[in-house]
Amino acid sequence: MTHISLKVDGTTYEDDVEPRLLLIHYLRDRLGLTGTPIGCDTSNCGTCTVELDGTAVKSCTVLAVQADGSEVTTVQGLAHDGEWTALQRAFHERHALQCGYCTPGMIMAARDLLREHPHPTPDEVRHGLEGNLCRCTGYQNIVQAVLDASEEEVTA
Numbered sequence: 169m170t171h172i173s174l175k176v177d178g179t180t181y182e183d184d185v186e187p188r189l190l191l192i193h194y195l196r197d198r199l200g201l202t203g204t205p206i207g208c209d210t211s212n213c214g215t216c217t218v219e220l221d222g223t224a225v226k227s228c229t230v231l232a233v234q235a236d237g238s239e240v241t242t243v244q245g246l247a248h249d250g251e252w253t254a255l256q257r258a259f260h261e262r263h264a265l266q267c268g269y270c271t272p273g274m275i276m277a278a279r280d281l282l283r284e285h286p287h288p289t290p291d292e293v294r295h296g297l298e299g300n301l302c303r304c305t306g307y308q309n310i311v312q313a314v315l316d317a318s319e320e321e322v323t324a
């Protein structure tokens with residue numbers, strides 16, 4: 169077992185974990201933060217995307233021990249006082265989802281994209297989200313939602 173200390177969505181956690189435990193399993197199974205789904209476990213789908221010290225990572229590719237001392241933000245940590253971020257609102261308003269399974273990862277990846285390209289072109293949005301799969305093929309509305317959100321402040 170390895171002792172870790174990390175902050176997740178603003179709360180500090182101390183835990184002893186197996187060195188092989190993946191961050192996604194730590195978040196879901198140990199902390200109960202099931203808002204971040206697992207889609208593939210092989211780094212292909214992007215549904216497990218969270219932020220590690222402000223950068224989007226696929227949490228099925230990160231060990232929990234690698235997050236020791238870090239700050240993790242999941243989709244569950246975005247809204248404040250019941251207020252959605254611009255991206256969350258845009259996904260809702262554009263109905264940029266069907267089953268919703270990919271949505272947490274799409275939103276977290278889109279935050280990363282908008283930090284790098286605050287005013288992206290449609291092609292830059294598509295390129296920025298290419299690591300995230302939507303099995304319902306709702307890409308058009310997803311791209312539009314990200315473009316809408318880029319008009320507003322998105323990372324607050």
Ligand code: FES
Pocket residue numbers: 205206207208209210211212213214215216217226227228229
């Ligand atoms: S579950 Fe991590 S990329 Fe699919």
Ligand code: FES
Pocket residue numbers: 264265266267268269270271301302303304305306
């Ligand atoms: S909305 Fe179903 S996988 Fe994207």
